[in-house]
Amino acid sequence: MDPTPRTHVLVLVRSTADPVRGRREHGEPGAPGAHRAVPQEHREPAHRPPARQGVVFADGDEWKRHRKVVHPAFNMDKLKVMTATMSDCAGSIMSEWKAKVGEGGGAAEIELSGQFEELTADVISPTAFGASYREGKRVFLAQRELLFLAFSTVFNVQIRAFRYLPTQKNLKIWKLDKEVRGMLTNIIKSRLADKDTMGYGNDLLGLMLEACTPEEHGHEPLLSMDEIIDECKTFFFAGHDTSSHMLSWTMLLLSTHPECEQKLREEVVRECGNEVPTGDVLNKLKLVNMFLLETLRLYSPLSTIQRKAGLDLEVGGITVPKGTVLTIPIASIHRDKEVWGEDAHEFNPLRFENGVTRAANHPNAFLSFSGGPRSCIGQNFAMIEAKIVIVMILQRFSFFLSPKYVHAPMDVITLRPKFGLPMVLKSLEM
Numbered sequence: 001m002d003p004t005p006r007t008h009v010l011v012l013v014r015s016t017a018d019p020v021r022g023r024r025e026h027g028e029p030g031a032p033g034a035h036r037a038v039p040q041e042h043r044e045p046a047h048r049p050p051a052r053q054g055v056v057f058a059d060g061d062e063w064k065r066h067r068k069v070v071h072p073a074f075n076m077d078k079l080k081v082m083t084a085t086m087s088d089c090a091g092s093i094m095s096e097w098k099a100k101v102g103e104g105g106g107a108a109e110i111e112l113s114g115q116f117e118e119l120t121a122d123v124i125s126p127t128a129f130g131a132s133y134r135e136g137k138r139v140f141l142a143q144r145e146l147l148f149l150a151f152s153t154v155f156n157v158q159i160r161a162f163r164y165l166p167t168q169k170n171l172k173i174w175k176l177d178k179e180v181r182g183m184l185t186n187i188i189k190s191r192l193a194d195k196d197t198m199g200y201g202n203d204l205l206g207l208m209l210e211a212c213t214p215e216e217h218g219h220e221p222l223l224s225m226d227e228i229i230d231e232c233k234t235f236f237f238a239g240h241d242t243s244s245h246m247l248s249w250t251m252l253l254l255s256t257h258p259e260c261e262q263k264l265r266e267e268v269v270r271e272c273g274n275e276v277p278t279g280d281v282l283n284k285l286k287l288v289n290m291f292l293l294e295t296l297r298l299y300s301p302l303s304t305i306q307r308k309a310g311l312d313l314e315v316g317g318i319t320v321p322k323g324t325v326l327t328i329p330i331a332s333i334h335r336d337k338e339v340w341g342e343d344a345h346e347f348n349p350l351r352f353e354n355g356v357t358r359a360a361n362h363p364n365a366f367l368s369f370s371g372g373p374r375s376c377i378g379q380n381f382a383m384i385e386a387k388i389v390i391v392m393i394l395q396r397f398s399f400f401l402s403p404k405y406v407h408a409p410m411d412v413i414t415l416r417p418k419f420g421l422p423m424v425l426k427s428l429e430m
Ligand code: HEM
Pocket: 032, 033, 034, 035, 036, 055, 056, 057, 067, 234, 235, 236, 238, 239, 240, 242, 243, 246, 300, 301, 302, 305, 306, 367, 368, 369, 370, 373, 374, 375, 376, 377, 378, 379, 381, 382
């Protein structure tokens, strides 16, 4: 095998050996890309999600520069400040559910997976753009359309030249991309103009702008305007579907494990009663945390990730030449009895009782957020958001799965319930 960097032998890594160790030890970020379906070098522009050079797609020193700017925005203390925004968004969508339950005479069937898509979209706009959330929402909607167009031909035969042709689809993509960039440029420019009087702001954009010009770096920003725009787009692209599907699978598992639902509700009542959950209270919700982790283990929103070997290395007794792309099948590792024990296929949140690293025979077996330097930057954001939503549902509603539900997990980029998640909700007076 010719071990050049362009080698694209796909090796499925499925062993108890540490699947991320090669990359960690050899410091090679590898085939880049969070939340993606194909390795970058195989991806035609039409496949590319609409963030051109964000942290997800950068490599080497470029990636370090991007990650340095984006990282402070996801600091736990900063995220805690965003819990009020998250609970406001969750509260308003749940008021609509309550109204429907009222209209339905005490119960209503609601398709929750679509609702969670709306909710996670609503959350990302104000958390990313603060007071500019209305413009942020418009960016999001245009971005969603772009993403849909970009992936609509992902499984077709790809002809490179097509990306330059003014086809109807390309014209639409170019126009939308221009619109998104224009809207984001305006938001960023007005933030920069107000920084002396208002500061940068405590939202993801403000925190990123602040980190972009560190004092020790003089007046030269670490990222250009175009690069900041790409990072804003990354928040939508990387953090939306994954988070909403995690919520759908959590609700499915809660409704099919009523004994757990009861225990979680008891914990919620004990720790926060009827109050809106704050960042500090969320830390006390051990059972809710374990439940979410077990949901992610069995229904990981990303079922595979890829890494490129930075050196010749050995994985599970196989010699892997430098440049080889390794596909790491998270979904099968997460159900491997050698890793998780005989009950690997069963739903058992208590396996996480002593923390993520002790839940399996291997400390890095849990891979839903990947691991190492290129692990998910938004994992705390996603966990906080999910906890808030689940707590607020448990405080307000009892629920059961509608007989219309068809169990058909569909893995296209992210793992989602193919026919949605119809659930019957009833109001709960606490
Ligand atoms: C349940 C929700 C989520 C899951 C399961 C998830 C999963 C992952 C995984 C597996 C990776 C590594 C991908 C790879 O190496 O190819 C990743 C990377 C990333 N995620 Fe997430 N993610 C979630 C939510 C979020 C959120 C809410 C954000 C931001 C708002 C986010 C932003 C990112 C970014 C920027 C990266 C790239 C990091 C880098 O390459 O340095 N994610 N995510």
